[in-house]
Amino acid sequence: MAEYSAEQIAAHFRGLILSGRMGAGDRLPTVRQTARDLGVAVTTAAKAYRALESSGFVVTKGAAGTRVAAQPSVLPGVVLGHVRDAVAEAQKSGISESDLLNAVQAVWRDRP
Amino acid sequence: MFMLAMLCEVLPVVAALSVVAVLAVPLWREKLPRPVRLDGSSRPDAAARWTLASGAALLVLFAVTVTVMRFHRIRLGGQDYSWWRYSIPLLAACLVLLVVAVLLVSYRRQPAEPVAPTHPRTWRSFTGTSQLWLFGSCAFALILFVAFAGSASSPDDEGRYRWLVIDTGATGGMVADFFGWAYGLPAAAAALVLLVLTVLVLHLNAVRPFFTPNSVGAEEASRSAFSYMVVCFGAGAVLLTLARALNTASSAAGVSLASEGYSFDTTLAAASPWLLGLSYLVQFFALFLLMTVVAVAVRRPQPQAATVHG
Known part of the structure; x- marks a missing residue:
């Protein structure tokens, strides 16, 4: 551990x-x-x-x-909404947390 | 009066039957928290539950013994003054909570897979507001009655406020043993210590680290059930003391003195039947709470998988 x-x-x-x-x-x-x-x-x-x-x-x-803090720098609401939707969809489809995170990282790296 | 005395004798049986009845009705049974089966090597929950349930069973046994003794006019601690006469269930409850606290502290284990906290956990985290109100009201009722009875009490030859006096003026008077300051203050102090220990145990129960992320749901359910037991246990002990105090006050208040063709009553004579009725009601509720603690402990623990959150 x-x-x-x-x-x-x-x-x-x-x-x-x-x-x-x-x-x-x-x-x-x-x-x-x-x-x-x-x-x-x-x-x-x-x-x-x-x-x-x-x-x-x-x-x-x-x-x-x-x-x-009162105004910490937070993710924009639109981005946060997409993240929540992705998590909800992944849970519904039985995708694990680590698989989803790996996919997000892969997509992030693929972007120019 | 004889009927009331009989009721007093059978009260523990009535309370036991009530708990059995509650457990027999599925709708009520489901309202009681159900312990969760956790890995025995990792958590002290089962040991702590059984310690608490044993303490509750001992208090019930104590209440039954004292009731039988009172019926046969035998006083706990004899005829002499003993400060602990009314505080003893509270002191016993303190001792049990102390043992539970030691169990929780000494059973520390490093988490197998640390669970990062997302919010603060305090003594209130696994305790419902209604449960806190229940315990708070019981302690407040006891302290209120200590103040009421203490202010009506009179000192004995050694200055200990433990008598209720019938003053007949010139013809002399008589005294009855009463729940005065001499008994009330130690009881109130013990109740306060019990309150502090209850909060301490609730705190220790809440702040323990979770063993693995997969067991969080089960451990939370187990801690909620345990908190429920702790509050019921503490409130039961306080009410048991209050019931005995009310009963003694009622007996003393009901004493009357016939002298030179006149009958003299105590200043609390009118309240005597009410105090007696109230003492039975409070004792029933105390026994009910204590037996609930035992009932929760003896329930078959639910499998861990049923409580794990996704």
Whole structure:
């Protein structure tokens, strides 16, 4: 089992925010919970949160915890809609997550 | 009165039959959470459920024993003052929750395949609002009754507020053993400790990491069922204490003194029958909650595949 790196953790939350699964003002899990869930050191999770904060995705306000920033750079609604449609269609057809991601990457690479 | 005393004797049986009846009706049975069979080597859920159910069964046994003792006019702890007389179910419940907390903490396992969290999990994550209201109302009712009974109580020779006095003025008076501050404050303190421990166990139950992405659905269902049991257990213990306090208060309030051709009642005499009726109702509800904990634990766990989300 490969251990999560701070970059991977930050990418995970960035994905949740960009895909609209976490909206502005939504609370992120605590650093401790993230570390415990992923089986990594608290410092690794904290590093990921700092990276998210410095890139403007989240804000940390003491006791209020870490929340999604009011206006993080999100995917345009049209793109997000297509992504959702593709996921729904893939699930309906029994296509796995990894197969879909591979297809997206292949299409991305094929574009000039 | 004799009928009420008989009712008191058979109350645990009535509560047990009610739980059996609830479980016998499929519509009601489906409303009870059903534990999920998880990989025994990975999760402490089954052990924690059985610890809680054993504690609930012990409390039910305790309630039955005390009821029988009261019927035969034997007092728990003898005639002398014992601060723990009414707090003992709460203290026992605290002990059980402490054991459960230790189980949850000591059973930490590194996830086989880490599941990245998508939202914060807190002590409220697997507990319904209605369940929190249930426990909160029970604790509040106990504390309210402690304040009410305490303010009506009088001190004994050593300054412990545990009597209800019939004051007859010049002709002297008499005292009856009562749920005064001397018993009420330890009970209220134990209830608060129980509340804190309940929140702690709910928190420990929620923050455990998931074992694999495939088991998230099953583990969430298992944690919900466990939270339900914890809240019912805590509320049951609090209500059991409240029922005993109400019963004692009713007995003391019903005492009357005949002196020089006059009959003297306590200041709470009018409330005595209400307190007695209420104590039976509260005890029934307490036993029902505790037996529900046992009922959830003994339900056949559903297979994990049935709860896994896609």
